[in-house]
Amino acid sequence: MSTPSKIKLRHIVPSVVTVFAICAGMTSLRMSLEGRIDLALYLILLAVFLDAADGKLARFLDTASPFGAELDTLADFFNFGIVPGVLLYNTLYLGTEYANLGWLAALVLAVCCALRLARFNLSMNSPGITLKKDEYFVGIPAPALACLALMPIFMHLHGWQDTDLPLVRAAYIIGVGLLAVSTVPTYSIKHASIRRAHLPIAVIAAMVLVVCLMVYPWPTLIIGNCLYLASLPFSYMAQLRHTKSQ
Template sequence: MSDFFAPFAPDPNEPRRRRFKPVPFRVIAPNLITLLALCLGLTAIRLGYEGRLELAVYAILVAAVLDALDGRVARLLKGTSRFGAELDSLADFVNFGVAPALVLFSFTLQDAGGVGWAAALVFAIASCLRLARFNVALEDPHRPEWQKNYFVGMPAPAGALAALLPIYLYFLGVPTNEEVASPFNLAYVVAIAFMMVSTVPTYSGKTLGKQVPRERVLPLFVGAVALTALVLSFPFAMLSIVVLIYLATIPVGVQRYRRLGSENAQADADAASAREAAAAPQDPAA
């Protein structure tokens, strides 16, 4: 029996078995971008409570830019995964729900006491509900193709950047009366929260720029450089203008959404009538 348990030296040339399969870097890269955005969102909370609001806004802004990049990088590298999608949702809740709510609370909402904290909670929870609804909508196989160009409600990144408008105006030196500004800021933050969980359609812009006419390429480059220079030179002025334009164009998007809905409903009705006419039995006498 001792032969069965005789000691032996392992073969040094024998390949070691891997416990886990290697993960391609093209799958890891988008998740690294998401984690970097999450670090910026958490850092924005710290900066907000340290009173460094300007840096807190910059951190949330860069997190929004990275959030727009991680999904595109994943699709470009063909590295999309269910893990990445779940991680992106959790990071978005922190970056565009928790971080803006706490930064706004440290800036202005705390002046309203418990009501201000309730407004911060409403904003954070609205962001969470909005992201949950977005994840469910992605799995809807019956959603018409034209509706994919629109979000249901205001997306979380846009809601976060829009909610920070009182901070932008503060850094622009807009004169405000604290007795008036605090209730206005509270009502504004709650309104943005309800916009995120509403069913108001907002244009997504996902299909914008997929095909650019050749004659517009150079003007596009010049415009992008000019816009970048303006944002770097006048960040809070440009952020204020962008937010106000975005809010002003929401009714235009709603009107266009309804028009497209009517057109597609009519087209579906015409197609159904044509199918019924083709399926109807033909009169032999005719």
Template sequence: MDNDEPGSLDRGIAQDDRQRRFRMVPVRYLLPNMITLLALCSGVTAIRLAVEGRYELGVACVMLAVVLDAVDGRLARLLKGTSRFGAELDSLADFVNFGVAPAILLYTWSLNGLRTAGWVIALMLAICCALRLARFNVALDDPNKPAWANQFFTGAPAPAGAGLALLPLYLGFLGVIDDGHGWALAIGLYVAMIALLMVSRVPTFSGKHMGRIRGDMVLPVLVFAVFAAILLIAYPWQFLTVVSILYLALIPISIRSYRRHAAADALAADVGPASS
């Protein structure tokens, strides 16, 4: 009997392994990951297009990755299909789509005019994107985070950082910047500033938790969304330029709003012990 026990135990373990391997996985777990993989394909394609000098299509691929990145997370929460695997895959895809791809596009279009310094700036953009994503993942587990803090990001999020970093390319497509290499120094300084913004402690507005809107605002929001989509298709570079400038202009407002919330919390904490 004693000789049979190890063998039966091994067979039981092997059977459990087979059951785990071939268990049914709900489709709701697969759909968000499929969208994330499509976004990754779009980001990697942007790198190829940058090497080939097809910059407009390359930037369009990055923007497609931004849209897909916004869709996959919301779809996962809607279908209750969030998973640790999906979160890790999303972070890796975001690093490629919003760190590596914009860096390669900017380097091949302009920053290579600065030679080694240009490559350092491109690396800086990619590395800051990776650090920003890592910090975001760690901050998710913070139990002491106040509820109002969900209205803000710490630093510019990776998709917004990529969109802002590509602003010189939008201006180039519009003819405002006639030669990326001629403006390489100014573009390099701007890209370095955006990279630092991504890893900074500057609070920026977050739309990630805007899950509901008032009933009377449904129609205006739908009209605005459709109008924005039409503008993006008809006038992509003008639209992205305006959005980038508006985002930068909103940063001082977000800082003031964040400080107002923090001051209210501090005041409540002071009043609490005093009243007791």
């Protein structure tokens, strides 16, 4: 069977969005090297949004392909494993006596992200390995890993520079990385649902969230990270009850 000489433009739209995400991550890396931390963080958040968008587009346009999946995996590793680690190191540890410790934490973060994504790719082709059960993920997804790992910088920009705890920061970053490769079930927003009667409340809440991210980005992200971490025991217990009921 011959390969068609032409493809429809809709087939490349998700991959183009993924390439934009890689460009956002690469530019974030440049901004972090230049010391423009705020802009570097905004670009990582843009990469998180684009990562969610390319998958949605692929499913909506019915253009999912192995090429797109591999490209998305490479983009996730770069944007959520390498770029946050470099940003954390440059912002919090470079030039200090704890530089080696900070680099170790960045390495663990990148390796854990790579292991997480490799396990995810393996699960796509192996029925014996799964990273998603109903409304749960197994471990922390790569975009959430990046957001959680960057919380020390969010706190730093919010004005908590006086509390310099490099050992605690490094332990936190390593702990977040280990959560990504753990088997802890985490809630998946992709399968979340609400009652139709609550739709206006959800829309207003989403609007408030967007406004807070625009006006008070760092406190909003800190609170969001704390709520996500606080949800882990509940997701674990919910998954345990679900397993026992089967």
